Amino acid sequence: MIHAYRNFCVIAHIDHGKSTLADRFLELTRTVEPRQMREQVLDTMDLERERGITIKLTPVRMEYRRNTTDYILNLVDTPGHVDFSYEVSRSLAAVEGTILLVDATQGVQAQTLANLELARAAQLVIIPAVNKIDAPGADVEGTRRELSALLGIPETDVLLVSAKTGAGVQELLDAVIRRIPPPRGSPTEPFRGLIFDSTFEAYRGVIVYIRVVDGTLTRQTPITFAGSGADATALEVGIFCPNLTPQETLTAGEVGYVATGLRESTRARVGDTLVKRDDRGKVTPVPGYQKPQPNVYVGVYPGTETSFPELREALEKLQLSDASLTVESEQSPALGQGYRCGFLGLLHVDIVRERLRREFGIETTLTVPSVAYTITVRTRTPSTADVRVIRSAADFPDSDAIQEVREPWVEVRVIARTTDVGPVFQLLSHRGGSSPHTETLGGHHIAIVSELPLREVIADFHDALKAVTSGYGSFSTRPLGERPVDLLKVSLLVNHEPVEALSVLVPASHAEAEGRRMVEKLKGAIPRHLFAVPLQATVGGKVIARETIPALRKDVTGHLYGGDVTRKRKLLEKQKKGKTKLASRGSVTIPPEAYLAVLKRS
Secondary structure: OHHHEEEEEEEEOOOOOHHHHHHHHHHHOOOOOHHHOOOOOOOOOHHHHHHOOOOOOEEEEEEEEEOOEEEEEEEEEOOOOHHHHHHHHHHHOOOOEEEEEEEOOOOOOHHHHHHHHHHHHOOOEEEEEEEOOOOOOOOHHHHHHHHHHHHOOOHHHOEEOEOOOOEOHHHHHHHHHHHOOOOOOOOOOOOEEEEEEEEEEOOOEEEEEEEEEEOEEEOOOEEEEOOOOOEEEOOEEEEEOOOEEEEOEEEOOOEEEEEOOOOOHHHOOOOOEEEEHHHOOOOOOOOOOOOOOOOEEEEEEEOOHHHHHHHHHHHHHHHHHOOOOEEEEEEEOOOEEEEEEEEOOHHHHHHHHHHHHHHHOOOEEEOOOEOOEEEEEOOOOOOOOEEEEEOOHHHOOOHHHEEEEEEEEEEEEEEEEHHHHHHHHHHHHHOOOEEEEEEEEEOOEEEEEEEEEHHHHHOOHHHHHHHHOOOOOEEEEEEEEEEEOOEEEEEEEEOOEEOHHHOEEEEHHHHHHHHHHHHHHHHHHOOOOOOOEEEEEEEOOEEEEEEEEOOOOOOOOOOOOOOOHHHHHHHHHHHHHHHHHHHHHOOOOOOHHHHHHHHOOO
16 A cells, blocks of 8 residues: 555745645645635645745645556645745655746746755655746746756656646646655554644644654554653544544554644654654654754743733744744843744744734734854853853843854855846845855856855845845855854933843944934834933943934914914923923833834845
8 A cells, every 4th residue: 555655745936836736736636625625725824825925834635546546645735935944844854755846937046946955865756847837928948948957857857837727737746656656664563653743722732743654553542752752642643635634543654643632832842753652762763853943033022911921822832833933931121021932034033923913812022133142251260261152132241251252154045137146246245245156057047155144144135135136036045153253232222211122233343333223213113202202222331323203292382373472482491391301201112013113124
């Protein structure tokens, strides 16, 4: 039976048609009834439909007959945005082959290359396909030549499809059966299951998505997580059709789910190996898993103090379905109790914030994003040093005590049209890029590779790149390690009161410009009050930039109809004194939008 299985996924750059192609597969295999068919069936979150992107990894099982032989195809639809590349790496661990999909109107993009590297590292069979061949402006043959040169294969091996109309989709599905090998593994060996995703339900607890590597698993079997050591019972096992469909057993080669009844997210870690409790210590865990490393750290605080317990519970539940989200508690003098969360990128931040609001009804306040800095602090003993890793400006020590600061750098690979090379080089230079060079891809595209500080990438590099390339540019990143940097802490005072949540760490050469930008952004984001509100950016107690939000002013002289001017002056003087008194006593409310205004650098 295992020879009839084909486990595969679809990888591509964002918006190249992965979810639409998955829809055509579901129609062709009749997995979903025609009356139940809708666009992007596997994108189950409202956010995914609204934004037109895939966020959450979704598997589906399809039954397909070819040449009188019945096959079982397990498809994993993957996200394409650069922030969610970890989701792609998890899906690759559960399959033997992949379809590399490229949009004929855009050609090979940065995430296409990044995903291709992941697939090659996983030693998967790669089936290249050009999508949107019927779209206006599609360069079908040019894109086909690009893929052929990239993979070193004949052009005839690159398939042509239109996920929108269904043209070429059956040939692509036939190629999956011909080229991708069946899963390796034996149903008679002790049970091992690789966990590649998880979710949470109120009644069934933690539900883990697994690829059965060896053996079989029946429901009500005692199980153990090999890595965490947690014990549970397989309350229910089943497959994805595409909804969760219970089965009596899961066997080697299958992709399915196990309802564990667990209530703690930390016990069910993605990448762990599931084994039977009787085989604890006897079975070797599945190798090759890498824990995701957050790139961006943001403080997440509840909108009101009373909602902190709800925020804690909501973040714990989100972690069950989002393994790349890390959470640590922290305390802020300005915002109270909250969490320091690690994210893959700014889109990831935005998605989590929106999910908290929609799924749990929690409004949050976010601090300015930061990366992890390694700081060496001087001690009384010259031969020893205190090395710390900080993730927020609040933890930054006094400048006099700092011996060295190191920050993460990344290699940025930008894919752009040949006509956009000049503006891209200017952008990279403005962001502190070093060692830039180009790589020819063929056709009308070129790769520009440079080394950048990660802090320059996490803020708004994606938006800036889209602006200078008219929306055609894309990029991917690769870690390069840490390098020294001269950092300063820029603090913001609102009405002479420090707002710790808006403090940022910037290079010394950028401190004044960053301070000026921050107060200008805040001035436009904080509503006017009955008194003038001064906004000040400071470094070490020295004010480097200032703006003032003017007071709301009532026309106190409007009822006068002429006469002695001293009457008008007296009323204006009285108003001025009242506002001065109010300013000394009044407090300024900073809306969440103001924090986001400072967060966005464009």
